[in-house]
Amino acid sequence: MKGRPGGTKGRMPVSGAWWNTPARKRLDGKDPMRIVFYSLIALLVTALPGVVQPAAAQSDTCVGGRPTAPVKIEVFSDYQCPACRDFYLSTMRSVLSDYADAGKVCVVYREFPLSQHQHAQAAAKFGVAAMRMGQRYWAQVTDALYNKQDQWAQDGKIEPVIAAALNKEDMARLQKEMSSPSVNTTITSDMDLGKKMEVNSTPTFFIYAKGKTEKVAGGVQYAILRRYLDSLLQ
């Protein structure tokens, strides 16, 4: 550790600065401040992997809105699932524009590609990579994937669908993002989280507000979800 911890200034022994004394002498137990300081360091070192690891594995990146919003909606979705398409296009897009953009709701989308959907995993990779580029790109890619779901779900040709929605530079960036192995790691961790939260079908979403979590399996019409969100935001 480099530098002097300013917070301990003026409390050190007259005989010399504590960081110049041998470690054994420093830990002789006579100065409680030293013990507290080293204990805090030890605690930090022990706790750090636990704090950092879940954050890296489970990013709570809002695809719309801010993480500080009073309501969070976490959607487990599959790009090849027709119900997820309907839910996104008719409900969540309105939630994103009416609530997330206003800072009232943070929307988190989790990848949950179902095994019976042949191209869902590949589509999920595009979604994750787009999210890493930013909310705007995620919306562009997700709109394209859901609007053209019938097309690519048949032949598995996802890339032309995305390429038509992005310009060349952005497409190149997206492909670069997709080449990262961590994209697959994110999908796996999203799926693991879903299984842990007993997600059995898509779409399934969780609403977090006022310290409570509500699980809803299946899509909901915007007019109905809006009533619930308004009741939470009152």
Add this chain to the structure above:
Amino acid sequence: VAWRIVAWICRLGLGGVFVVAGYIKLRNPFLFEMAVDAYRILPPRGVIIVARSLPWLEVALGLLLILGWKLRYLSSFAALLTGGFVGVMAYTYSRGVEANCGCFGFGEKISPLTLARDSLFLVLALYLAVYSWREWKRNEGASPGS
């Protein structure tokens, strides 16, 4: 006497079930709206009307069943209502729609288990309806005016 005891158990059991089911829904009406909506049968206005009226109907029906007031009518209505629930759930399940049952809370998916449970309630309601109509007819036949 045994049939009468069975009818008593059915009446109190069904009454309790309806009161509890209605009370849970009344506690969180917006969540129940979402549960009704997940069946994908009604438009938003219909969803709201059903979700706002059904819990009160369940509580009232449950209390009246417990009291035993106009039992032959109420038990017939309970059988119709429960039959309606089972029918709608079976229809939704057969369409492959993933929806919460919304019967006694909001995290329970429609499954063969929920269908079997609600079918059991239907059997109880049907028994109670048949029993109460038979009792009424017997009493009518025994009365001097008939």
